Amino acid sequence: MRRFWPLTVRGSGALVLVVAFLVAANELGLIELLAFAVLLLALLVLAALSVWLGRRRASVTRMLYPDVPSIGSDATVTVRVTAQSSWPASSGTWSDALPRDITADATGVFPAFTSRRDGRHAEVTYELNAVHRGIHWIGPLRLAVTDTFGLVRRQQTLGERTKIVVAPTVVELGPTPGFSGDSGGTLSPLTTQRGQGADNLIARPYASGDSMRRIHWRASAHRDQLMVREEEQESTPEATVVCDRAVTRFEPVAMDATGTDPDFELVISATLSVTARLVRDGYTVAVIDSDGSPLCAPIAGGDTAAVEELVLDFATITARSVRAGAPFAGLAQEVAGRTIGPLVVVTGALTPVDTAALVALAGHSHLPALITTTRNRETLLAASGWRAVTVSEDSELDEAWRTATSTAGVAYGIG
Structure with missing residues (x-):
């Protein structure tokens, strides 16, 4: 751990002068140099006492706007420090500890406390940008306070860490053909x-x-x-969106933490984007896993608040382990013996076995759409009956959605 030197550059220079004057006074026999050295030393001692004596106590609160930022978007952090004891009217610097998934310039000159009815406060603000979704912790706040003359400094850690939730990216997609998008009504x-x-x-x-x-x-x-x-x-028209979390179609690290596998992050973003689009189009949307288990309660057409709750839930979701058995067996049981509305499967890298299992399900929907991160052209073309598209980043989702929902028939988009 790095040692903290209590003197500033000015204070260090003053200490060097004290030593030099004492040596010179002894060698030259000049009482004036000795007096000046003692005076300068006394100034350093008084400066140290003004900063280090007394226990400085303060509470720290952080406010984030927006409350739940999404990946790549800026959020404003306001840090308020409330003095709970006397603080010296001196200058200093501040810094807020940040995790590696958060980028920000969280440093600056700490302002003077201002007196209000509810106490003495000081506020600092900074902008942060999140690289990965999930739960992150910012803080604690570190203050380096100096005396009035800028000779001595004291470093102090204030407050606790603050939890922030970073939401996945939701891309604005075009309306589903045959519906009026944001025109209003949800019943047909x-x-x-x-x-x-x-x-x-x-x-x-x-x-x-x-x-x-x-x-x-x-x-x-x-x-x-x-x-x-x-x-x-x-x-109310109904639609089903399948978010495939099976780890066999992603990197194993996708089970451990959020933001570790780009393909899994893309699947999360695509699932939410498609769900939001269908809900705005008036569909009641069921969001399920590829094993048939629901990932949320069905979302009624036009219920954007429920979509926002789903986005928040998906901030911490990870890939899951896979039991032995045929791929997409749970989904096959879910749609067995019936024909449903739009069926959108969002998945990672597919194998020929996976594709064969999906082919058998295409006939259960009048709009079977497959959004995958598969880069293998042959595997994608083998998805007979599906409106299959491949994506490699969020910016391709809107074009992929237009291709998958094209009224021109089954389309294959190879990225």
Whole structure:
């Protein structure tokens, strides 16, 4: 550990002068030099006493804006120091301890305390930028206080560490074809029909309480009794997003901590981006793992608050171990025997065995989209029936989404 020298450059120079004057006074017999040396030494002692005597106590609070920054975005940290004892009216410097995943210029000149009704306070601010998602700790605050003459300094550590949560990147994707994006409504009316015209609407006998405006006059004349149009049923379209966390498709370190495997981080970002897009498009979205286990409760169309909660939950998610068995077996059980809405699988590096398992699932969705980090062209092309795209960084997600949801048919985007 580096030793802390209590004298500043000015104080060190003063100490050298004291020694020099004492030696010169002894050699030359000049009482004036001796007096000057004693006076300078007394000044150093008084400066040391003013800084080191007394226990300086203070509390430290940190405020972060925004509360949960995302990867690559700037956040403002405001550090407030509240004096709980007398502090010298002297200058000094400050620094905030930061982890390696956080970049910031967290140093500066410490301001003087200002008196308020609730005590004496001093505030410093700085901008930070997070490199990786997850939970990080900043602090404690270190102060190096000097005396009024700038001769002696004292280093002190104040407060505790503060936890901050860094969220994954969420990329703004274009609307899903066939929906109006951010136009508002989340419900789509479905009316049971036979044929193509309004005359083929199913009618039922009039019941007490039915509105007269809903009487189907042609059907009433045909059946010689009052008939009304069948009620329109409103339903919310549903979509399923699969976030494949199986460690076999990533580096093993993806299980240990966040930010360790770029491909896994890309899968997390793509999952959240697609989920946010589908929710804005009015879908009720189920987010599940490739083993079929849910990663959150279904998110209703338009519920952006639930999406924000999911982003926060995914800030700490890691890859999982894989049990023996066929790949995507849990997903196969989830969709077995039914046809669902959009099915978006976001995964890492696929093997031919993985691709073969996915091919069998494509027929269960009218929009099967596959977003993968696979770089092998043959493996990707083998995903028959899937709208398959490959991505290598966040900036490619928007283009990949447009390709995967293209109305032109099954598309293969090779990055």
